[in-house]
Amino acid sequence: MERPPLRRACLLWAALAVPALTADRLGMNEPRALEQQVAGLVVLAAAVAVARRRPLAAFALTAVLSLAAAPALFTVSYGPALAVFALLLGLRADRGRPAAVVFGAVGCLGTARIALLGVDPAAEWVVLTGTVLFGCVFPWLGGRSWRQSRQLAEAGWTRAARLEGEQRIAEERARLRERARIAQDMHDSLGHELSLIALRAGALQVAPDLPDHHRTAAADLRAAAADATERLHRVIGVLREEDEPPSLTPPGETVEQLVARAAESGLPVRWEPAEDRTPARRPAGGVAERVLYRVVREALTNAARHAPGAEVTVAAERGAEGVTVTVTSGRGSGPGVPSSGGTGLQALRAAVTAVGGDFEAGPCGQGFRVRAYVPEEATATPARSAPAPAAPPAPYAPFTRARRRVALAFATALGAGLVLLGGAFSWYAYTETHSVLPPASYAELRLGATVGDLADVLPERTVRDAPVERAPAPPSTGSECRYYRASGELLVSVDHFRLCFDNAGRLVAKDVIPRADLPQRPSQDEEFVR
Numbered sequence: 001m002e003r004p005p006l007r008r009a010c011l012l013w014a015a016l017a018v019p020a021l022t023a024d025r026l027g028m029n030e031p032r033a034l035e036q037q038v039a040g041l042v043v044l045a046a047a048v049a050v051a052r053r054r055p056l057a058a059f060a061l062t063a064v065l066s067l068a069a070a071p072a073l074f075t076v077s078y079g080p081a082l083a084v085f086a087l088l089l090g091l092r093a094d095r096g097r098p099a100a101v102v103f104g105a106v107g108c109l110g111t112a113r114i115a116l117l118g119v120d121p122a123a124e125w126v127v128l129t130g131t132v133l134f135g136c137v138f139p140w141l142g143g144r145s146w147r148q149s150r151q152l153a154e155a156g157w158t159r160a161a162r163l164e165g166e167q168r169i170a171e172e173r174a175r176l177r178e179r180a181r182i183a184q185d186m187h188d189s190l191g192h193e194l195s196l197i198a199l200r201a202g203a204l205q206v207a208p209d210l211p212d213h214h215r216t217a218a219a220d221l222r223a224a225a226a227d228a229t230e231r232l233h234r235v236i237g238v239l240r241e242e243d244e245p246p247s248l249t250p251p252g253e254t255v256e257q258l259v260a261r262a263a264e265s266g267l268p269v270r271w272e273p274a275e276d277r278t279p280a281r282r283p284a285g286g287v288a289e290r291v292l293y294r295v296v297r298e299a300l301t302n303a304a305r306h307a308p309g310a311e312v313t314v315a316a317e318r319g320a321e322g323v324t325v326t327v328t329s330g331r332g333s334g335p336g337v338p339s340s341g342g343t344g345l346q347a348l349r350a351a352v353t354a355v356g357g358d359f360e361a362g363p364c365g366q367g368f369r370v371r372a373y374v375p376e377e378a379t380a381t382p383a384r385s386a387p388a389p390a391a392p393p394a395p396y397a398p399f400t401r402a403r404r405r406v407a408l409a410f411a412t413a414l415g416a417g418l419v420l421l422g423g424a425f426s427w428y429a430y431t432e433t434h435s436v437l438p439p440a441s442y443a444e445l446r447l448g449a450t451v452g453d454l455a456d457v458l459p460e461r462t463v464r465d466a467p468v469e470r471a472p473a474p475p476s477t478g479s480e481c482r483y484y485r486a487s488g489e490l491l492v493s494v495d496h497f498r499l500c501f502d503n504a505g506r507l508v509a510k511d512v513i514p515r516a517d518l519p520q521r522p523s524q525d526e527e528f529v530r
Helices: 005-022 034-050 055-069 079-092 097-117 121-205 212-239 255-264 287-306 343-354 397-433 439-444
Strands: 269-272 312-318 322-329 358-364 367-375 480-485 496-501 507-513
Touching (some): 005 079, 034 055, 055 097, 079 121, 121 212, 121 287, 121 397, 255 269, 255 287, 255 312, 287 322, 287 343, 343 358, 343 367
Antiparallel strands (some): 312 322, 322 367, 358 367, 480 496, 496 507
């Protein structure tokens, strides 16, 4: 269970108060008065209290506290708190520009304090810059990265849920398409069979030797079959989608067999085959055969329903590259079923054009004609085919831009840090190597010489971090002492020379200060002016 906010705030304050209370006792900071320590704890408590709603204010309070404790901003007492509140600032703040402004303001205030109160401005400014960069900017960037990672994760889950919903919609649409396909097959096959039943019932109705009560039953059967055909057509028309051609499932018989079965049922139909061996005479199964079969079946069904008693002619003509089938019906001898919109012909047109053929349907004289041309090498391109596996999607654009921004920010901060470290080390090497007084030159120095006499011998710079704590007491109160390095070695402790001058600029004392890892001993080179 998540801890209450108040309890977590108290734990955070306690964790930040530990270094503030123990750093002085462990000798990691300059000793401070009890009032200063209590004031620091109060400021940390205020920063923790406002950190959740005002993270920028919390960081600003901690930065001011650190600057009050040390002009270079870095202290062991408040350094951890500064980094923690910078991290929380990046994690909780929406915008990055206010944080950048505060970082710049902290650097400017620290620079002003160093210029006014600093002992070694160059070294302290390097410490200030390093603290702002590594103790403030880097934790802030870490918080920003953490925040963006959480936002990207939430956006990823949201996108995954949306894709899952789209997948469910696609599956449901595929299911509806399959139902529409099955319904279309039922319409084509059952509608044709019901039309043939109606024809047989009509032939039975006009039989001369049929009793009157059987004749009435045959008429009722014919009317019921016609009514069932019409209702089936309306119901299937609701389920069928307009942009889908009918299914090309193999019918199991040829066009010639279809025409023969319709003639046996009483439909006055005549078959005119092509001179050459046409696809209608081949075993069913090819795309061209299936399309032609459906065209003829639908045309015969329409002729039986809308023009009963009309003579129908089915003619096949073979061309150089395909087969043309023409179904022509005359004027009916009895009342037919009114047309319900021509959706069957629209479906046939879609099926024929899908395989690269041509379709025509319209009045011809006093009747109706349907003509379809199908290429010999027809290939089906049904709209319901399963989609090919999609290529891997490109990376989500917001994700890519966010990662690029974070990487750019880290690279910029790291580059700035490297430049800062390089510049600081270069300055350190320059100051250390240009404050070296060779031992031979030191041995030639004579007490009583003036600064002007020694100008060509003395280095152009003096040591900034002089070992004052290891040096002996100065010879007089008004003397000015200068410190020089005895060697140009870097990053190690070396011996130092101290030269003291009186108010007149005369050399009054010269001392050798051994390096830090050697025991203190009286200087054998110490000389005084008598």
